[in-house]
Amino acid sequence: xxxxxxxxxxxxxxxxHEELTNYFEIMYNGIPVMVEHNGGTMxxxxxxxxxxxxxxxxxxxxPGQSIPxxxxxNN
Amino acid sequence: xxxxxxxxxxxxxxxGKNSTLMEKIQQLGTTNVPQMSQDSKIHCLTIIGQIExxxxxxxxxxxxxxEHVIPQIVAIEQNPNIEGLLVILNTVGGDVEAGLAIAxxxxxxxxxxxxxxxxxxxxxxxxxxxxxxxxxxxxxxxxTIHPIRLTGLVIGVPQTxxxxxKMQERVINFVTKHSKVTEESFKELMFxxxxxxxxxxxxxxxxxxxxxxxxxxxxxxxxxxxxxxxxISANKHELGGEEGLLQ
Numbered sequence: 470x471x472x473x474x475x476x477x478x479x480x481x482x483x484x485x486h487e488e489l490t491n492y493f494e495i496m497y498n499g500i501p502v503m504v505e506h507n508g509g510t511m512x513x514x515x516x517x518x519x520x521x522x523x524x525x526x527x528x529x530x531x532p533g534q535s536i537p538x539x540x541x542x543n544n
Numbered sequence: 545x546x547x548x549x550x551x552x553x554x555x556x557x558x559x560g561k562n563s564t565l566m567e568k569i570q571q572l573g574t575t576n577v578p579q580m581s582q583d584s585k586i587h588c589l590t591i592i593g594q595i596e597x598x599x600x601x602x603x604x605x606x607x608x609x610x611e612h613v614i615p616q617i618v619a620i621e622q623n624p625n626i627e628g629l630l631v632i633l634n635t636v637g638g639d640v641e642a643g644l645a646i647a648x649x650x651x652x653x654x655x656x657x658x659x660x661x662x663x664x665x666x667x668x669x670x671x672x673x674x675x676x677x678x679x680x681x682x683x684x685x686x687x688t689i690h691p692i693r694l695t696g697l698v699i700g701v702p703q704t705x706x707x708x709x710k711m712q713e714r715v716i717n718f719v720t721k722h723s724k725v726t727e728e729s730f731k732e733l734m735f736x737x738x739x740x741x742x743x744x745x746x747x748x749x750x751x752x753x754x755x756x757x758x759x760x761x762x763x764x765x766x767x768x769x770x771x772x773x774x775x776i777s778a779n780k781h782e783l784g785g786e787e788g789l790l791q
Binding site: 470471472473474475476481482483492494501518519520521522523 | 584586587588589594597598599601602603604605612616620629636637638639640641643664666667668688690692708711715
């Protein structure tokens with residue numbers, strides 16, 4: 470594991486307790502997105518993982534949008 | 545949605561999704577393919593933050609993940625509707641193995657590729673920037689070239705030094721092979737003193753990256769798209785020529 474980066478090592482790996490985060494990759498409307506789950510029944514879109522520029526213009530997957538968790542059960 | 549022309553949008557979408565999914569499984573043996581709409585012949589790959597490889601980085605790091613990027617490049621190579629790829633870099637570097645893997649994948653892609661360095665394309669971002677057929681750098685963008693180190697501490701053990709030297713050679717070889725910069729001048733930048741506070745190395749900005757031969761041209765998204773379209777039509781012409789010969 471060798472890093473070649475301008476970021477100082479201590480900034481990449483800080484000495485603090487890691488926060489619990491729940492990020493998942495899912496397909497939503499045929500678009501691969503990363504979502505965050507903070508408990509509850511909604512998922513929040515964090516980022517779009519597609520290379521198709523058209524996907525970034527779709528309102529339904531704009532980062533920050535919430536999508537109901539139950540919709541995922543049908544996929 | 546109150547668009548009268550799309551009364552059954554949800555249903556249509558559902559149907560469309562299933563049929564394209566089946567098609568993909570049949571054609572490509574995979575479901576995770578960049579989706580196509582009619583008008584995007586050019587796909588865009590963004591390399592941002594840390595390039596993440598063998599180790600998952602703590603969540604406060606913005607990362608470009610190996611397992612996302614590599615399958616996307618494979619899908620772009622396989623999808624006949626995609627004609628070219630624009631790579632946008634704004635990265636601080638990251639894992640050597642993952643960075644070189646992405647660079648090699650881009651270099652061996654049969655479709656035209658153009659890269660733009662915006663903001664920064666540092667460290668392992670350098671080989672990725674030069675891996676494309678043609679590269680641009682924004683006038684204000686910078687690229688930091690510095691030696692590979694473990695933690696920023698002084699390297700004390702000869703074996704460690706040799707190992708890092710070997711890793712460094714891989715980067716140097718790739719960059720000199722895929723751009724016009726010579727090994728001599730690249731190493732000179734890498735080991736220059738008095739340029740960076742924490743380390744030895746050089747920070748090259750826009751024009752400088754072009755004048756040393758590392759990047760092809762200074763420019764932004766407009767120039768890059770124009771170039772990519774040129775490369776695509778040249779590529780089509782070439783392919784057409786080959787088919788003509790076969791017949």
